[in-house]
Amino acid sequence: xxxxxxxxxxxxxxxxxxxxxxxxxxxxxxxxxxxxxxxxxxxxxxxxxxxxxxxxxxxxxxxxxxxxxxxxxxxxxxxxxxxxxxxxxxxxxxxxxxxxxxxxxxxxxxxxxxxxxxxxxxxxxxxxxxxxxxxxxxxxxxxxxxxxxxxxx
Amino acid sequence: xxxxxxxxxxxxxxxxxxxxxxxxxxxxxxxxxxxxxxxxxxxxxxxxxxxxxxxxxxxxxxxxxxxxxxxxxxxxxxxxxxxxxxxxxxxxxxxxxxxxxxxxxxxxxxxxxxxxxxxxxxxxxxxxxxxxxxxxxxxxxxxxxxxxxxxxx
DNA sequence: ACTGAAACAAACCCATC
DNA sequence: GATGGGTTTGTTTCAGT
Numbered sequence: 001x002x003x004x005x006x007x008x009x010x011x012x013x014x015x016x017x018x019x020x021x022x023x024x025x026x027x028x029x030x031x032x033x034x035x036x037x038x039x040x041x042x043x044x045x046x047x048x049x050x051x052x053x054x055x056x057x058x059x060x061x062x063x064x065x066x067x068x069x070x071x072x073x074x075x076x077x078x079x080x081x082x083x084x085x086x087x088x089x090x091x092x093x094x095x096x097x098x099x100x101x102x103x104x105x106x107x108x109x110x111x112x113x114x115x116x117x118x119x120x121x122x123x124x125x126x127x128x129x130x131x132x133x134x135x136x137x138x139x140x141x142x143x144x145x146x147x148x149x150x151x152x153x
Numbered sequence: 154x155x156x157x158x159x160x161x162x163x164x165x166x167x168x169x170x171x172x173x174x175x176x177x178x179x180x181x182x183x184x185x186x187x188x189x190x191x192x193x194x195x196x197x198x199x200x201x202x203x204x205x206x207x208x209x210x211x212x213x214x215x216x217x218x219x220x221x222x223x224x225x226x227x228x229x230x231x232x233x234x235x236x237x238x239x240x241x242x243x244x245x246x247x248x249x250x251x252x253x254x255x256x257x258x259x260x261x262x263x264x265x266x267x268x269x270x271x272x273x274x275x276x277x278x279x280x281x282x283x284x285x286x287x288x289x290x291x292x293x294x295x296x297x298x299x300x301x302x303x304x305x306x
Numbered sequence: 307a308c309t310g311a312a313a314c315a316a317a318c319c320c321a322t323c
Numbered sequence: 324g325a326t327g328g329g330t331t332t333g334t335t336t337c338a339g340t
Contacts, residue, residue, distance in 0.1 A: 095296070
């Protein structure tokens with residue numbers, strides 16, 4: 001994957017509606033080779049998917065909460081159950097297993113505090129949790145799906 | 154915005170490559186009215202943009218870090234400077250002002266721990282910070298851009 | 307408000323150089 | 324990788340019901 005591929009990826013992660021010919025022109029390639037590169041990047045899974053990004057506010061999903069979790073029971077069964085349940089909750093848009101004192105970190109998107117409380121009660125009902133810390137966002141200053149390709153060699 | 158609009162949005166946030174005719178069929182609409190709805194949703198900004206999602210691992214961006222920050226100086230000038238600097242850092246893919254004891258929370262995507270250290274040094278050099286807590290992800294169990302539309306009325 | 311069907315643009319996939 | 328052409332697919336627009 002060379003510099004041109006990365007430039008193509010950067011363009012596409014900023015604007016997925018760009019025409020192949022358009023992209024080709026910006027990276028100094030004609031249509032066919034540019035199209036072939038994009039095909040390859042898709043086949044290789046570097047381009048995972050193409051999606052529409054929606055405005056959470058306009059959909060009444062104004063609240064983002066970050067949740068740090070320490071589980072109470074580290075047995076395989078309990079963990080499996082926890083991971084499975086969390087993964088299928090659509091309010092959970094991000095779910096990470098963490099290093100250090102916190103076991104898991106979630107990013108949760110809900111309409112409001114009331115809806116978060118409903119979610120929270122479901123969350124603590126899955127398996128025993130030792131500690132749960134909810135941090136509420138009051139302003140989404142920046143939020144992007146664009147990965148930092150430019151900072152790379 | 155009715156049930157059909159939300160169904161269209163859900164389809165598009167899962168797969169932005171779907172043809173209008175295809176979407177129409179799935180929501181029980183023919184091409185033209187379906188197209189008009191999508192146009193309206195785009196004009197209204199409900200659909201913010203269409204992008205390609207890339208695989209961070211395949212791009213050598215394997216490390217996600219969540220950073221909780223308490224600033225040391227709450228003067229307007231200092232805050233403005235901080236917000237401006239953080240917003241323009243491409244490694245920062247998410248940047249929230251928070252309620253409670255933590256002032257700001259960042260999601261940072263970098264190649265590795267070494268690269269994070271470089272970022273960290275830049276971060277603490279912007280303005281005086283009272284406290285910075287970095288939590289490292291060891292596994293991205295779930296990560297989606299799809300908002301929970303289904304849970305709504 | 308939906309249908310059908312044009313007109314147009316773009317993606318896709320060949321050759322050949 | 325460029326060029327050019329040809330097929331196919333999807334978008335966009337418009338007339339009709």
